[in-house]
Structure formats: structure tokens, C-alpha cells
Amino acid sequence: MLQFDKLSLNIPDTTKPRVVIIGGGFGGMNLVKSLKDRGVQIVLFDKQNYNGFWPLLYQVATAGLEADAIAEPFRKMFDDQTDFHYRMVRVNKIDPATNTVTTLIGDLHYDYLIIATGSKSNFFGNEQIQKYSFPLKTIPEALNVRSQFLQCFEQASVTTDPAERQSLLTFVVAGAGPTGVEMAGSLAEMRKHVLPNDYPGLDFSQMQIYVVEGLGKVLPPMSEEAGQKAQRYLEDLGVIIKLNTLVESYDGETVTFKGGEQIRTQTLVWGAGVTGALIEGIPAESIEKGRILVDPINRVQGLTDVFAIGDIAFMKLEKYPKGHPGVAQPAIQQGVHLAKNIRRLMKNEPTEPFEYFDKGSLAIVGRSRAVADLPGNIHLGGFIAWMSWLFVHIWYLVGFRSKLIVFSNWIYRLFTYQRGTRIIIRPFVRKDDKVGQEILMKNEMS
Ligand SMILES: Cc1cc2nc3c(=O)[nH]c(=O)nc-3n(C[C@H](O)[C@H](O)[C@H](O)COP(=O)(O)OP(=O)(O)OC[C@H]3O[C@@H](n4cnc5c(N)ncnc54)[C@H](O)[C@@H]3O)c2cc1C
Missing domain, CATH: 3.50.50.60 (FAD/NAD(P)-binding domain)
Structure with missing residues (x-):
């Protein structure tokens, strides 16, 4: 000890x-x-003992990549540096x-x-949302989201209560920034190509995916063109988008929006602010x-x-x-x-001010479509933007191993629609969910 x-x-x-x-x-x-x-x-x-490549975190959350494909341990990363000391x-x-x-x-x-x-x-001081929603900023949080998604499908397969099943099959993503768009797109692709095969007993026409945004457009930090394209791509995938809509509260079962509208869901993914x-x-x-x-x-x-x-x-x-x-x-x-x-x-020399070189912004929607705002007021969409997205992300990923895993994984998925990591390694149960804790304990008894 x-x-x-x-x-x-x-x-x-x-x-x-x-x-x-x-x-x-x-x-x-x-x-x-x-x-x-x-x-x-x-x-x-x-x-934490690793550098995380957060732009691909949503892939871990949606069972597209294993966590180690997007993280590199510091001790390996800097093993060629002398007089460098890392402490976790x-x-x-x-x-x-x-x-x-x-x-x-x-x-x-x-x-x-x-x-x-x-x-x-940022939960904007709302303790209830903080307690019950699923944030997506770290690898453990992404693994929580992955477990939650998969557990929802498992539980929906066995519940006899139709209202409960509907709530298990309803997913709300708060925030239509790149993370929200990427999460929703990924989930919608799974609904189309993967889940019906995995859960033949479930009717996936019941599964609903919402993206809720407080502002008036999808991808608020990006151009109008990119926002509109991303919205269209998401809607093509059957995602329901609610703009100018603020989440007011969430008690783990019901999301309430400002104005009173409610949606019953077991899963609110929180990407609405940092x-x-x-x-x-x-x-x-x-x-x-x-x-x-x-x-x-x-x-x-x-x-x-x-x-x-x-x-x-x-x-x-x-x-x-x-x-x-x-x-x-x-x-x-x-x-x-x-x-x-x-x-x-x-060396007591004069310093130089920082100047930001804006290389543009990208966001992916689903398996093979993306939007890009590039310098010179260039806006791309569809497969070309997806190729740019792929290239940029592979380029900036740290470590040859990660690059290889991510690249081969995407090519495999592009042709097969498959996602390899639909595994619940660490089941997610809320601390105050007594029934869930009991089931988990009994399930894990040897
Ligand atoms: C889900 C997600 C998706 C994103 N997608 C994109 C994208 O597609 N494109 C893009 O350009 N950007 C994206 N971003 C934003 C981008 O990741 C951040 O802008 C970037 O990580 C900022 O870098 P940073 O070095 O400031 O902080 P970070 O990369 O967040 O690193 C901060 C580090 O500080 C450590 N730390 C924090 N507090 C302490 C403490 N008190 N003591 C010790 N250690 C501490 C953390 O463990 C972490 O390792 C995304 C972010 C997230 C979360």
C-alpha cells in the first residue's frame, strides 16, 4: 500500500x-x-499518463476504435529526450x-x-445535468458512453415495458458542434448498418437520435455552408435536429428543454460547452x-x-x-x-509575438461524408472533405502504430460498414442506481 x-x-x-x-x-x-x-x-x-487525440474520441465512444488507438503514453513519446521528467x-x-x-x-x-x-x-452550474449526463472529454468518459450505448441495446432487448424500451432506444446529444455532429452521425450509421444485425429482435425504426443546439445552426464555429451541409447529411441519416433549443434539466430519465418540451431518454450526451x-x-x-x-x-x-x-x-x-x-x-x-x-x-533576446496560422476546420458526418472550411473561403463537402479529414487526422495522430490502426480501421469500415469494438468491458452503472448495481454484482458473481 x-x-x-x-x-x-x-x-x-x-x-x-x-x-x-x-x-x-x-x-x-x-x-x-x-x-x-x-x-x-x-x-x-x-x-493521465498519455497524450490523447481528442478529435477521435467520439470513435471510441461509438465503438469505432479502441482507446489505445488514440492515446500515446508520455513515457514512450518522450523516451529519446534527456533531462525530461514526467510525473503522473x-x-x-x-x-x-x-x-x-x-x-x-x-x-x-x-x-x-x-x-x-x-x-x-461546462455544465453551466447545473448539478443535475452534471450528475446524469454523459460528458465526452476524456477516454474514461468515452468508454462510459460506449458501455451505456451497448447496455441500452442489451436492456432494450429484454425489457417487456414498451415505454422503457423507447427511452432506452432514444439518444439525445446536446450541442451541435463537431463532437455532437460526429457522435450523432456515427450512431446513425450504426443504426443503419450494424445494430439490426446485432439485435435482430429489436425494431430499429424505434431508435431515435436527437441533436439539440442552443444556437440557430449546426456547427456554430464553422461557416454557414458547412453548417447547412452537415445538417443535411445528418437529416439524410435520420437524425432529428432541434436548433435554438436549450436543455434546462435532466434527471437521468427525462430531458426538459427551455419552454417545457420533454424527451424520455436514458442517455444524454453532453457536448454543449467547455x-x-x-x-x-x-x-x-x-x-x-x-x-x-x-x-x-x-x-x-x-x-x-x-x-x-x-x-x-x-x-x-x-x-x-x-x-x-x-x-x-x-x-x-x-x-x-x-x-x-x-x-x-x-538568452535575453527580444521575444516575438504569436501569430495564428488558421489551417481551416473539418467535421465528419457518418462513414464517408464530411465538411471543411479551408483558408481562402473554400468550403468542401461530401467525399472530398471526408478524404481531407482522413488525411489530416492520420497526419496529426501521434505514433506510427496509431496511424496504421486508425487508417486500416477506416478503410475496413468504408467497405464493410463494420465497427469492431462493440464490447462492454466496464459496465456503466450510476452510483445511485441500486437495481443496476445489484444486477451488475449478481451478473459478475463467479
Ligand atoms: C471530444 C473532442 C473532440 C474534439 N475535436 C476536435 C477536432 O476535431 N479538431 C480540433 O482541432 N480540435 C478538436 N477538439 C479540441 C482540441 O482537442 C483542443 O482544442 C485541444 O486538445 C487543446 O489542447 P490543450 O493542450 O490546450 O489541452 P488538452 O489537449 O486538453 O490537454 C490538457 C492536458 O492537461 C492535463 N491536465 C489538466 N488539468 C491538469 C492538472 N491540474 N494537473 C495535471 N494535468 C492536468 C490533462 O490531463 C490533459 O492531458 C476536440 C476536443 C474534444 C474534447
Whole structure:
């Protein structure tokens, strides 16, 4: 058994400047790589031991990919870097006055601190939605969603109550951003090509998939053209889209929308908003709308040696008054750029402001259709956009093994319509679901 008083961060003392990075996501990972062999000691803290490729998380949730195809362990990723130290631990607090970070198992002094903690699901203070809905931000959450989907079909096959069956076969996705669209499209493809074969006793004309969006269009961050195309593709797949509709409450059985309309469902997937994953110790005046205000070199406003990159950073510029979009490219580019500026700072050279190069946005709808907004006001749809989506995602996936798995999996699926991972490894049962807990316990008794 581990004892807290016997744990320590165990980071070697150094005469080099120590760069401490909190979070090894798109931003943190690129910063670590770009600081390789640059005369600094790098310490990476992340509460999970892998870098996740979140654009493909919906594939894990919809039984399209195994989790290890979209994640790369840090220890493997950086095994060629010297004086690099990874610790799997959450950072609880920073103290800019003493240049210290505090973790569960000890404190560490830094010369440069980079906060790259990304974002977390935003339930807008609604504890009931937080308790009963299924967020989709991490791999364990995606596995919960996968188990829930498959359990719903299993339970629908055995219930004798028609109303219960309908509620088990009804899926509501809140948020018509890329994640919501991709989830709904995937589920609709499964309904068409996979599930009737798996569950011949179920009538899948009863299965309903809703996408609910508070704003007036599908894919709000993308162009009007992309939104309209995505909406059409989803509707072709039989997805019911409700725009200008806000979820007001969800008790695990019924979603209630503002205005009073209700839908009975056992599954509400929550993709309706994110907020910055803040850490205690950041001055209140450096935080706006849940993100950390940074200057054009990503330095936290009001602090000297503390920087923030990626989703958590709010760089207010004339061109981006609401900050950069919360997608992978700003995080990647800021990570690479900040590494250059840290080297300049170490040499007392002038720093250079960050400039975002917008490479465009993509979203996939179902097995072979996608939409793309590319630089130069170019909008693509259908199979060409799907090919671009495939190429971009394979390109940015970390590790040859993952690239190979994902590519072969998609080609296989394109021709066979199959999804290989319809396995309930860890059944999902809510903590307060007494009947569910009892069934699970009795089922697992040897
Ligand atoms: C489901 C989903 C789909 C997406 N699809 C797309 C897409 O198609 N295209 C696109 O461009 N973007 C997409 N995004 C957004 C994109 O993934 C983010 O913009 C990007 O990950 C931001 O990078 P980051 O480095 O800021 O944070 P992240 O990549 O989220 O990394 C943050 C890291 O910090 C760690 N961490 C957080 N708090 C702490 C703490 N206190 N202590 C220690 N570690 C901590 C986390 O474990 C995590 O590893 C998607 C996001 C999600 C969730």
C-alpha cells in the first residue's frame, strides 16, 4: 500500500533552468518536443499518463476504435529526450510569488511555468445535468458512453415495458458542434448498418437520435455552408435536429428543454460547452470567462515567469477578440512558438509575438461524408472533405502504430460498414442506481 508520507516528486536538482509544464495535451506535448536538447530541464505533470487525440474520441465512444488507438503514453513519446521528467500527478496549486507548483505528493520550484491544462466540460452550474449526463472529454468518459450505448441495446432487448424500451432506444446529444455532429452521425450509421444485425429482435425504426443546439445552426464555429451541409447529411441519416433549443434539466430519465418540451431518454450526451481547466493560485484579475488572460507571447497577464497555452489561454487580439478558437491548431502552434520565446528569454533576446496560422476546420458526418472550411473561403463537402479529414487526422495522430490502426480501421469500415469494438468491458452503472448495481454484482458473481 502506498503511504503519502513516503511519496515525493523525486525530480533531480539541476543547474539548468527548469521548465515545468502542466498538461501534456496538444500544447504541452509540442512545447516539450520543441524544447528538446535546448539546455533546460523539462518537468511534465499530467494527471493521465498519455497524450490523447481528442478529435477521435467520439470513435471510441461509438465503438469505432479502441482507446489505445488514440492515446500515446508520455513515457514512450518522450523516451529519446534527456533531462525530461514526467510525473503522473495532478497539479493543485501554483504560487507565482515563490515560483512553486503544488501537487498531491510534493512541491517543485520552477524557473518557467507553462499552464497547458486545456478545458473541461461546462455544465453551466447545473448539478443535475452534471450528475446524469454523459460528458465526452476524456477516454474514461468515452468508454462510459460506449458501455451505456451497448447496455441500452442489451436492456432494450429484454425489457417487456414498451415505454422503457423507447427511452432506452432514444439518444439525445446536446450541442451541435463537431463532437455532437460526429457522435450523432456515427450512431446513425450504426443504426443503419450494424445494430439490426446485432439485435435482430429489436425494431430499429424505434431508435431515435436527437441533436439539440442552443444556437440557430449546426456547427456554430464553422461557416454557414458547412453548417447547412452537415445538417443535411445528418437529416439524410435520420437524425432529428432541434436548433435554438436549450436543455434546462435532466434527471437521468427525462430531458426538459427551455419552454417545457420533454424527451424520455436514458442517455444524454453532453457536448454543449467547455470552460478552462483552471488551477488555484492564478490571480483573479488574470482570469476572464474561465480562461487565463495572456499577452502576445502567452505570458500570463500580471505574472513574470508563468505562461499559458492552448484552450486555457485567452489571448485577446483585434483579429481574435474572443481569443483563438478552442481547437488543436492554436494549442500546437502556441506550444512550438513559446518554446522559441523561452529560448530567447534565456538568452535575453527580444521575444516575438504569436501569430495564428488558421489551417481551416473539418467535421465528419457518418462513414464517408464530411465538411471543411479551408483558408481562402473554400468550403468542401461530401467525399472530398471526408478524404481531407482522413488525411489530416492520420497526419496529426501521434505514433506510427496509431496511424496504421486508425487508417486500416477506416478503410475496413468504408467497405464493410463494420465497427469492431462493440464490447462492454466496464459496465456503466450510476452510483445511485441500486437495481443496476445489484444486477451488475449478481451478473459478475463467479
Ligand atoms: C471530444 C473532442 C473532440 C474534439 N475535436 C476536435 C477536432 O476535431 N479538431 C480540433 O482541432 N480540435 C478538436 N477538439 C479540441 C482540441 O482537442 C483542443 O482544442 C485541444 O486538445 C487543446 O489542447 P490543450 O493542450 O490546450 O489541452 P488538452 O489537449 O486538453 O490537454 C490538457 C492536458 O492537461 C492535463 N491536465 C489538466 N488539468 C491538469 C492538472 N491540474 N494537473 C495535471 N494535468 C492536468 C490533462 O490531463 C490533459 O492531458 C476536440 C476536443 C474534444 C474534447
